[in-house]
Amino acid sequence: MSCEQKPCVVPAENFNAVEDAATLRSAMKGFGTDEEAIIELLTSRSNAQRQEIKEAFEKEYERDLIEDLKSELGGNFEKVILALMTPPNEYMCKELNNAMEGMGTKEDTIIEILCSRPSEEIKEIVSAYEALYDRPLVEHLCREISGKFSRLITLIATGTRDPAGTVDPEKAKEDAELLYAAGEEKLGTDEETFNRIMSHSSFAQLALVFDEYKTLSGMTIEQAIKHEIGGHLHDALMAIVECTQSPPAYFAKRVHKAMDGMGTVDTALIRIIVSRSEIDLDSVKDEFERIYNRTLYSAIANETSGDYKKALVALLKV
Structure with a gap:
């Protein structure tokens, strides 16, 4: 893909999963929850490091970190934290599944996830989807969408795109x-x-x-x-x-759309900020400011509130 990719979140140096697990345990133990400590820690670790923290937490305390977080948090703040704790491909699979289950199909979500990624990432998502839901992604897509749109999406999902960088x-x-x-x-x-x-x-x-x-x-x-x-x-x-x-420009427009008009589409905003945080979120910030003449920080600060806002802003690294 064209355009420089600049992430906001990078692996922490001098990382110690056991110490981080202890910090999270302290933040949730006793009366009240230290949301600030949870935000500070999880937004400054890579997803791979968060998976190590999760394992260390279970080993040290014989408790499920995800279940503990669910019991302590709520609302959109909980959604951000759980998204951060989910392996990237699994997170995309869950978002695709949510887009197809229940009342109506969220075609915008399907388009955003499947049309924006190179072939290697699509293949990983397809493999993860079948492992998670015991059904092929293409089969599920075919049941929920139709026509020429369905044909395009299923072609993408079957991994027909040439490897990244292939040119003729x-x-x-x-x-x-x-x-x-x-x-x-x-x-x-x-x-x-x-x-x-x-x-x-x-x-x-x-x-x-x-x-x-x-x-x-x-x-x-x-x-x-x-x-x-x-x-x-x-x-x-x-x-x-x-x-x-320009993938960053595309996602900048998607973020803007999620916050434009009556009410914020929180699921889309969370998905884009979290999923791009280790890929090109810093570039998305640059493109957002170029296109809309305002910072992404100011837009999120105005459209969200509380710990939900604090978590998203922390991922922006402003």
Whole structure:
């Protein structure tokens, strides 16, 4: 993928899982809970280190750290802390499952998770999903979404995208011509061609395809998608385009959308801040300020409150 990736959360130096487990035990033992201590510790450790703390906690105290946290915390603050304590791939699987279970399907969540990630990460999520839920992710997706949108998403979930960094300039020209023939050059739209190219090519290859498309047609691929395709398929294709250009900018827009309008979409805000914290959250902050002319810190501070706000802000490392 293009664009420098700068994380906010990095592994702590001089890490000691047993000492950290003791700190958490003290924060939850007795009358009242020291939320500040929990926030300070967990937001300054990597996810891999948090898993070691969890193991040390169980070994030292014969208690389940996750259950203890659940019993002490509540609301959105609890959701942030539990998200931090969940291995990344497992967390994405749970978010996908939540998006498909219950009343209605949250297509935005499915698009955000599956359309933004390179093939290696998708394969890890697919494997983790079947281990967690004893059913293939593709099977579950096919039951919940339909049409050409379903075709694109299932192609992505079956791991058809080329490995990260795979490029072929000549094929980029061919694919640009195919996209032009499938859309602007004909009456109606051949969505299958869009789906095949957008789900198979690496993000680096897609960047070449989009450049060739503009040279060939005189318009951007975004303009073509807007003219030719609607609904959830439009949203998914646009997500792929945006992540090809700049994943941090894509996630900055997603964060803004989660906080824009009446009420905050807390699950989306938590998912993006936590899941990007060790990948490119610092870059997301930069893009948020560039696009919206305000800091991500100020936006979160205005839209959230209490320990929930403190935990999210702590992850921003401002």
